[in-house]
Amino acid sequence: MTAIPPSPTASDVAAAAGRLKGRAVLTPLLDYPLLSERLGFRLLVKAEILQVTGSFKFRGAANCLLAALEADPQLKAVVAFSSGNHAQGVAAAARMLNLKATIVMPQDAPAMKIANTRRLGAEVVLYDRFGEDREALARGIAAREGGRIVPPFDDPHVIAGQGTVGREICDQAAAMGLTPDTVIAPCSGGGLIAGIALAVKDRLPQAEIFAAEPEGFDDLKRSLAAGERVRNEGGRASICDALMSPMPGAITFPIHQQLLAGGFAVSDDQALDAMNLALRHAKLVLEPGGAVALAAALAERERLKGRNVVVVASGGNADPEMIQRAIARPDPLA
Numbered sequence: 001m002t003a004i005p006p007s008p009t010a011s012d013v014a015a016a017a018g019r020l021k022g023r024a025v026l027t028p029l030l031d032y033p034l035l036s037e038r039l040g041f042r043l044l045v046k047a048e049i050l051q052v053t054g055s056f057k058f059r060g061a062a063n064c065l066l067a068a069l070e071a072d073p074q075l076k077a078v079v080a081f082s083s084g085n086h087a088q089g090v091a092a093a094a095r096m097l098n099l100k101a102t103i104v105m106p107q108d109a110p111a112m113k114i115a116n117t118r119r120l121g122a123e124v125v126l127y128d129r130f131g132e133d134r135e136a137l138a139r140g141i142a143a144r145e146g147g148r149i150v151p152p153f154d155d156p157h158v159i160a161g162q163g164t165v166g167r168e169i170c171d172q173a174a175a176m177g178l179t180p181d182t183v184i185a186p187c188s189g190g191g192l193i194a195g196i197a198l199a200v201k202d203r204l205p206q207a208e209i210f211a212a213e214p215e216g217f218d219d220l221k222r223s224l225a226a227g228e229r230v231r232n233e234g235g236r237a238s239i240c241d242a243l244m245s246p247m248p249g250a251i252t253f254p255i256h257q258q259l260l261a262g263g264f265a266v267s268d269d270q271a272l273d274a275m276n277l278a279l280r281h282a283k284l285v286l287e288p289g290g291a292v293a294l295a296a297a298l299a300e301r302e303r304l305k306g307r308n309v310v311v312v313a314s315g316g317n318a319d320p321e322m323i324q325r326a327i328a329r330p331d332p333l334a
Contacts, residue, residue: 004250008156010202013163013195016063020164023096024059025051027165029172029310035281038333041304043297044180046169049284049316053116055242056165056192056314057082057089057152063161064150065093076100077147081134083241084113085289085315086152091120102147104138110241110319130235153191154249163195169310170203178308180207184293185312187211187220187263189245190252192314197259208261212296214240214271214289219247220256221263229253239268239322242289242315264296271295275326277333278313285323290315298332 030045048056061080068075080090081104094101101122105114106129118124125141127134142149151158166183173180183200187193193211200207211220216236223230231247238244248256266274271288274295278284286294293311297304318326 005156007251007255008160010198012156012160013167013199016160017164017167019063019066020059023062026168027051029169032282040301041306042308044310045282046165046310046312048165048312048314049286049290053088053092054315054317055085056162057085058092059164060158060161060191061089061150062093064155064157065097067157068148069097075148077145078150079138079142079147080150081138082152083109085242085317087117088113088120090150091117091122095121102141104134112319113317153189154251156251159191159195159252162192163199165312166196166199170200180204180310181307182208182304183310184210184212184296186243186289186292186314187213188243190220190248190256194252194255197255201259209259210261211263212292213263213265214238214243214292215265215267217244218263218265221265223248223253224256224263240271240289240292266292266295266299270299272326272329273332274298276329279327280331284313285316285318286313287315287318
């Protein structure tokens with residue numbers, strides 16, 4: 001059995017921030033006073049849609065590769081498996097560092113994500129999400145090419161890199177004279193929410209951190225309730241293609257158990273409504289998976305009343321057809 005690496009700490013997040021300085025975008029924490037009045041809570045949006053490649057994933061990928069090169073300056077190739085945002089993050093980080101990247105992606109991933117990954121210079125290997133094992137495919141490629149696998153979430157350096165989102169939230173809120181009461185972030189395998197929790201709870205111990213997941217893929221919410229990692233049922237689908245990992249990570253879950261206040265599950269319709277609200281009232285383009293934290297905040301308006309609430313808009317890589325589907329819906333605040 002492979003040994004599980006030690007969990008990262010807030011100090012590892014600080015080290016990641018140093019590696020990423022000048023490489024990752026310091027994305028804004030956006031304040032919407034008029035929208036907040038209508039919602040009944042202070043809404044702050046961490047706009048990771050403005051990150052390199054349009055999602056937070058670049059942070060973890062770049063920190064992982066930079067740390068790998070520190071350990072092995074002769075590293076030449078990397079391999080990843082992803083439905084799209086991690087794929088683009090790894091491809092962009094590899095291009096930045098002159099490394100060959102091969103990405104294993106599902107055949108049903110959004111066409112834009114596949115095309116963008118190829119444009120960034122990576123070789124894309126497509127697989128059947130429901131009939132093939134992406135991790136086994138990636139391991140085979142890495143063994144043949146001598147490449148380093150960059151996991152999408154269950155890696156200490158990936159988690160620490162994603163945690164720089166939380167570190168920035170604390171700094172930016174403080175500069176605005178605000179203390180976040182609640183932070184909500186999208187969750188698949190849990191690297192982003194684990195990293196954010198490490199950074200935020202280190203600075204703001206009283207803040208509540210919640211994960212947001214799609215219905216049917218709420219393995220973290222159910223795992224927290226069960227006290228152990230549980231899997232999602234196979235064969236289901238969601239428009240939140242970026243949030244379909246089968247279960248929390250072995251490294252991420254102990255962090256979730258220690259630091260999270262809980263989890264929320266949102267429907268596809270709620271994700272579309274959040275995309276609609278973001279477009280109409282915040283002028284932000286979100287993909288469905290990137291909108292679930294906002295969707296959860298909308299669904300929990302009564303619970304969040306009077307609080308300073310940070311939602312992480314984790315990705316904006318939506319196909320035009322999905323954007324049209326969202327904007328065709330009624331205004332959720334009408």
